[in-house]
Amino acid sequence: MLTFLTYAVLVVFVAGFVWKIALYARSPAPLLIPTTPAPVTYIGVKMRLMREVVFFESLFKADKLLWALGYAFHVTMLLVLIRHIRYFFETMPPYFEEYQIIGKLAGFAMVGALTLLMARRILIDRVRHISSIADHLILLLFLGIGGSGLLMDYVLRPDIIAIKRAMTTLWTSPEATLSVTGPGDVLFILHLIMVAVLLLIIPFSKLMHMDGIFFSPSRNQVDNPREKRHINPWNRD
Amino acid sequence: MAHDHEVPELLDDIKTPALKPGSMGHLAPYPATEKHMKPLGFPEARVPDWEKRAVEKMGEMLKKYRSLQVYMDICVKCGACTDKCHYFLGTGDPNNMPVQRAELMRSVYRRYFTVGGRMFPGLVKARDFDEETLKQWFTYYHQCSQCRRCSVFCPYGIDTAEISMAAREIMDAIGVGHKYTAEIVNKVHDIGNNLGIPKPALSGTLQFLEDDMLENTGHEIKLPLDQEGAEVLLITPSADFFSEPHIQSLMGYAKVFHQAGISYTISSYASEAANFGMFIGSFEQKKKIAKRVAEQARALKVKRIVVGECGHAWRVAYSFWNTLNGPFDYLDPRYPVPQHICEFTHDLIQKGALTFDKEANDAYVVTMHDSCNVARASRMGSHPGGQFTIPRDLIRATCNHFVDMDEDTIHEKTLCCGGGGGLLTDELMDLRIKGAMPRVTALKRVMDEHKVNFLALICAICKAQFNKILPMYGIPMDTVGGVHQLVSNAIQLGTNKGIV
Numbered sequence: 001m002l003t004f005l006t007y008a009v010l011v012v013f014v015a016g017f018v019w020k021i022a023l024y025a026r027s028p029a030p031l032l033i034p035t036t037p038a039p040v041t042y043i044g045v046k047m048r049l050m051r052e053v054v055f056f057e058s059l060f061k062a063d064k065l066l067w068a069l070g071y072a073f074h075v076t077m078l079l080v081l082i083r084h085i086r087y088f089f090e091t092m093p094p095y096f097e098e099y100q101i102i103g104k105l106a107g108f109a110m111v112g113a114l115t116l117l118m119a120r121r122i123l124i125d126r127v128r129h130i131s132s133i134a135d136h137l138i139l140l141l142f143l144g145i146g147g148s149g150l151l152m153d154y155v156l157r158p159d160i161i162a163i164k165r166a167m168t169t170l171w172t173s174p175e176a177t178l179s180v181t182g183p184g185d186v187l188f189i190l191h192l193i194m195v196a197v198l199l200l201i202i203p204f205s206k207l208m209h210m211d212g213i214f215f216s217p218s219r220n221q222v223d224n225p226r227e228k229r230h231i232n233p234w235n236r237d
Numbered sequence: 238m239a240h241d242h243e244v245p246e247l248l249d250d251i252k253t254p255a256l257k258p259g260s261m262g263h264l265a266p267y268p269a270t271e272k273h274m275k276p277l278g279f280p281e282a283r284v285p286d287w288e289k290r291a292v293e294k295m296g297e298m299l300k301k302y303r304s305l306q307v308y309m310d311i312c313v314k315c316g317a318c319t320d321k322c323h324y325f326l327g328t329g330d331p332n333n334m335p336v337q338r339a340e341l342m343r344s345v346y347r348r349y350f351t352v353g354g355r356m357f358p359g360l361v362k363a364r365d366f367d368e369e370t371l372k373q374w375f376t377y378y379h380q381c382s383q384c385r386r387c388s389v390f391c392p393y394g395i396d397t398a399e400i401s402m403a404a405r406e407i408m409d410a411i412g413v414g415h416k417y418t419a420e421i422v423n424k425v426h427d428i429g430n431n432l433g434i435p436k437p438a439l440s441g442t443l444q445f446l447e448d449d450m451l452e453n454t455g456h457e458i459k460l461p462l463d464q465e466g467a468e469v470l471l472i473t474p475s476a477d478f479f480s481e482p483h484i485q486s487l488m489g490y491a492k493v494f495h496q497a498g499i500s501y502t503i504s505s506y507a508s509e510a511a512n513f514g515m516f517i518g519s520f521e522q523k524k525k526i527a528k529r530v531a532e533q534a535r536a537l538k539v540k541r542i543v544v545g546e547c548g549h550a551w552r553v554a555y556s557f558w559n560t561l562n563g564p565f566d567y568l569d570p571r572y573p574v575p576q577h578i579c580e581f582t583h584d585l586i587q588k589g590a591l592t593f594d595k596e597a598n599d600a601y602v603v604t605m606h607d608s609c610n611v612a613r614a615s616r617m618g619s620h621p622g623g624q625f626t627i628p629r630d631l632i633r634a635t636c637n638h639f640v641d642m643d644e645d646t647i648h649e650k651t652l653c654c655g656g657g658g659g660l661l662t663d664e665l666m667d668l669r670i671k672g673a674m675p676r677v678t679a680l681k682r683v684m685d686e687h688k689v690n691f692l693a694l695i696c697a698i699c700k701a702q703f704n705k706i707l708p709m710y711g712i713p714m715d716t717v718g719g720v721h722q723l724v725s726n727a728i729q730l731g732t733n734k735g736i737v
Contacts, residue, residue, distance in 0.1 A: 020310075027303040030520060032556050035388045035396065035613055037621035037649060052392065061650075062317035062390035070315065070392075120316075125256050127316040129331050130340065132362035134353070135314050204352050209393055212311030217304045218385075218394035223616055226573045229559045234301055235520065 002166065003174045009196045016203025017211070024215040030232040038223035045222050052213060069120065072113040073142075079106035080149070087167050104153065111146040114139060138205065141198055148191040158184035242670050244709045245327065249682070251646075251675045253320040254329035261330040265376040267664055269414030276423055277522065280412030287411040291366050292349050294410040295342075295403075299350065304399040309346045311393050312336060318387040318395075323652050324380050327671030332377045335387035335397040341373055342404055371413065378404040379415060380668055382658035383516065383549075384609035389649050401658070402518030409517060417662035421513045425526050430475035430509035436462075439505055442478050450488055456730045458495040460487070461502045465537050469494070469501035472510045472530055472554070472575070473545025474697035482718040483700055486546050489721030492728045493582050497590045501543070507533040510550035511697065515557075516659030524561040527553060531562035540569040543581050546719050548608035548696035549657065551577060555615040579695060580617050582724060583627045586634055593727040598636040601691040603723065604683050605629055605641065606676065606703075607651035608696035622648070628720050632693055635727035640687045646679040656702030673706045684712070692717045 039045045051057040056074075060067045083103025086092045118139045121127050152158055162179055170176035180186060201207065214220060222228075271281035284290055299306045318335040320326065325333040332338060340362070347354030347363035354363030364370060383398035408414065424433040434442075443460040450458045461467065471494075477487040494501045507529040514522030534542055542565075544554045554575045559565065565574040573580070585591050607625060617623040625648045632639050646652050655672030683689040692703065694717070703717040 024303060024307055027299070027306045028301060029303045030301065031560055033304060033396065033399065033614070035385060035394055035649075036616055036624070038616075040616075040619070040621060052394075056392055058390055058394065059315070059317055059392040062321070062392075066315060066317060124316065126253075126319040126331070126334060127314075129256060129258075130314050130316060130319065130334065130336050132314075132360070134357075134361045137360075206311060206313045209311040209313050212307050213393045215303060215307050216311075216394040217307075218388050218396045223621065225556045225559050226575075229563045232520070232560055235524070 002176050002178060003170045005196070006170055009199050013199040013202060020203050020208055021211055024212065028233040029217050029221070030234065032221050032223070032225045032230045033217050034221040034223050035218040036223055038221070040223050040227075042222055045220060049214060049220060052219060066120070069113050069117050072109060073117060076106040076110035076113060077142075079103055080110055080146075083107075087164055090168055107146065107150050107153065111143065111150060114143045114146060118143065134205070138201075138207070141194055145191060145194045145198065148187050148194070152184055152187055152191065156182070156184040156187050158182070158188040163188060242667055242709070244670055245674045247674070247678050247681050247710065249678075251326060251678050254326065256331050257329035258331055261324075261328045261333060261380060261668065262373075262376060264380070264665060264668055265372075266379045266660075266662060267416040268375075269416045269419035273416060273419035273423055274409075274412060274414050276426070277409075277414075277419060277519075279409045279414055279419075283412045287371075287413075288366050291371075291407050291411050292345070294407045295346065296350070298403050298407065299346075302399065302403065304396065305403050307393075308339070308395045308400060309343055309350075312339065312343065312395055313392075315392065317390050317392060318397075321387050321390050322381075322397075323384070323386070323655060323675045324382070324668065324672045327655070327674040328668070330380075332373065333380055335391075335395075338377055338381055339395065339397055339400045341370070341377055342400055345370060371408075374404055374408060375413060378408070379660065379665070382609070382653045382655070382660055382672070384653035384657055385613040386609065386650070386653065389613060398658075402515070404518075405516070406518035409519070415517070415659065418513050418516050418659040421511075422517065422522055422526070425509055425511075425513070425529075429506050429529065431511050431513070432475040432479060434475055434478060434508065436505040439478060439503075439508060443503070446484070446488060446491075450491065454492075454730055456495065458488075458491050458730075460491050461500075463505050463537070464500075464502035467500045467502035467537065467539055469499060469541045469543050470507075470530075470534050470537055470539040471501050471503050471543050471545065471578075472507060472550075473503070473578075474510045474547040474550055475508055476697040476701060477545055478508070480697075480701060480704075482704065482715070482722060483546075483697055485722035485725060486719030487721075489719065489723075489725030489728070490543075490545060490578055492725055492730065493578075493585065493591065493721070496728060496730055497585050502537060502539070504533040504537060506536075510544050510547045510554065512550060512553040513659060515549055515553055523553065523557060527558055527561045530554075530558070531565070534565070535567060541572045542568065542575040543578055544575045545578050546695040546697065546700075546721060548610040548698060550697075551695075552610040552614040577617050577627075579628050579631055579720060580623075582631055582721070583618070586631075592729040592732055593635045593724075594729055595635060595637045595727055597727045598723055599638070601636060601723070602638040602640065602687060602689045603632055603636050603691045603693050604639070604680065604687075604689045605632060605647070605720075606654070606680075606692055606694040606699060607647055608694055608699050609651060609653045609657060611695060612651045613649055628693075628695055631720050632723060635723045640683055640689060642679040642683050646676065652676040652679065654696070654699040654702040655706065657696075657698050661698055661702060669702060670706055670709060673702065673710075677707070677710050677712070680712070681710070690716060691723075693720050693723060694718075695720050
């Protein structure tokens with residue numbers, strides 16, 4: 001059951017993700033529309049995209065508070081995800097022990113940043129105005145995942161040995177299962193369900209910004225229309 | 238008519254207003270009539286099954302424009318753009334926040350093209366394309382000047398200009414057009430320019446200006462028309478032939494050509510740099526309008542094309558001409574095609590072909606307004622940002638006193654004049670006045686602090702807009718002028734003539 005569900009979720013996630021990437025990659029770009037000043041070389045464009053993805057360059061220009069919160073959330077999420085690697089492998093290199101503290105601190109920072117982002121979405125009238133229920137729910141989903149994670153770490157500890165066994169064996173053994181012996185285990189199942197929901201909605205929601213940025217013509221085009229003729233694929237003559 | 242309008246009070250700085258929902262909901266432009274729609278190949282009036290047809294058209298557009306597909310999907314509604322649009326800053330109407338303007342289309346997109354919107358329209362704010370939606374589209378997609386300021390600040394580069402162009406094309410496809418832009422596109426096809434100036438009138442004007450320059454300078458400075466075999470074809474906005482202060486820049490170009498000893502010609506057939514095909518989002522119209530230029534370059538056997546002071550025209554020329562009507566392999570490969578008049582003059586200064594008497598402009602303390610399409614949708618010279626440095630170099634070469642406005646209001650962060658994107662029409666005057674407020678605020682500050690009295694720029698629409706709007710804010714009309722107006726004032730004629 002667990003094995004089946006896991007694969008089902010992953011299939012939807014991967015298929016949806018690949019479908020969206022293929023959709024973006026195949027849709028034509030009739031004209032050159034980079035937001036200028038833009039790089040005049042291909043390498044320059046790679047650098048521009050790198051700065052957007054690694055530093056959120058444009059957001060930094062727009063709003064320093066939002067940048068700080070958004071950046072904190074994304075970076076700490078990455079750190080927390082890295083910490084999770086250990087749940088999926090039987091043995092881990094010894095230095096990974098040292099990483100635990102970073103991962104744990106990141107967990108708190110992530111939930112803190114999410115809380116402030118949520119507060120911002122509610123308190124600033126412009127941002128509240130543009131928010132749909134779905135926008136709030138997505139933040140709540142992240143908060144639920146992060147919050148349940150922290151709770152498991154510090155308050156209601158699940159049977160981590162059993163969980164790790166399930167996580168390392170479920171890929172090959174359909175008998176793998178999760179046992180419920182205490183409230184911590186229930187919390188873990190909730191945590192897992194929310195992660196599954198998150199994976200399921202990624203391809204069908206605004207969370208596709210993670211790959212859409214690479215296809216955004218205003219950011220990924222070289223500013224060289226005079227030097228090199230750009231061809232419109234649906235109007236070639 | 239203009240005096241009926243309420244003009245906002247200028248504050249010391251640009252402040253983000255409180256939300257005033259619906260405050261601009263009443264201000265839609267005049268709809269186009271059969272007379273203007275039919276010749277452009279659009280339905281003469283709203284088609285019977287317009288709801289269905291609009292959604293179909295949107296589906297077509299999504300398959301043709303990656304920008305639209307990606308920008309419909311990936312907005313996270315972070316709010317970074319919410320205080321960036323000059324029309325929002327001037328009006329407080331939440332539908333003038335870029336994200337919310339885009340939402341007018343995105344909510345329809347979600348309804349018909351996404352799983353979430355088909356299944357849970359309430360949850361994701363999805364809505365049908367109905368009478369009320371269409372009304373809002375027609376209103377608010379004509380309150381966007383396609384200036385791309387929002388795209389600078391968006392973490393994904395979402396460009397509302399792309400969305401408003403697509404919206405206008407979808408509306409045209411169901412027979413709901415905008416009178417002002419449709420009328421002008423027709424005029425270019427029928428007569429050759431936006432102002433509808435026929436050849437005899439154009440030739441008369443040029444003759445008059447030649448006489449005027451002869452009288453004022455003592456030099457025989459030519460404004461040649463349809464002269465086959467000239468070195469350069471000059472493509473300039475038709476406003477340069479008839480409007481103030483545009484005409485001053487035209488004389489500036491003429492003096493530069495004269496002094497450099499480079500032969501050039503204006504074309505009566507392609508007497509327009511502007512391309513309103515861009516404003517209505519139509520690739521076909523853009524291409525058809527620009528084609529006149531490519532045809533004339535061949536017919537007149539010129540070697541180079543130089544484009545006059547016009548913002549969106551420069552975007553189309555610089556970014557799109559090569560795609561639309563290229564390759565320009567019949568022109569001299571030593572020069573970029575096209576070349577901006579500022580690049581042209583700048584090159585000549587580098588070569589030592591021009592000298593200036595800066596004192597001729599000593600009455601002026603000059604500041605520079607970067608026009609949106611030049612700043613955020615094109616380039617000059619070989620380096621990114623040349624569109625900012627080259628015109629400023631020209632100002633510094635011709636004036637002793639120059640000062641920039643607040644850095645958050647120039648270069649890539651420049652504020653629209655309030656009249657771009659096909660909104661330079663009288664029925665939208667209220668919007669134009671309010672939309673100009675952020676720019677005028679920044680201008681007023683340098684006027685107070687540095688005694689600035691000249692706003693130099695390189696866009697025909699900005700010139701016309703400011704010419705009308707600045708006086709409403711108590712700033713003299715003649716504060717605004719072209720960069721080549723300053724060149725015209727300072728250029729030394731007859732000395733050191735020619736580039737060799």
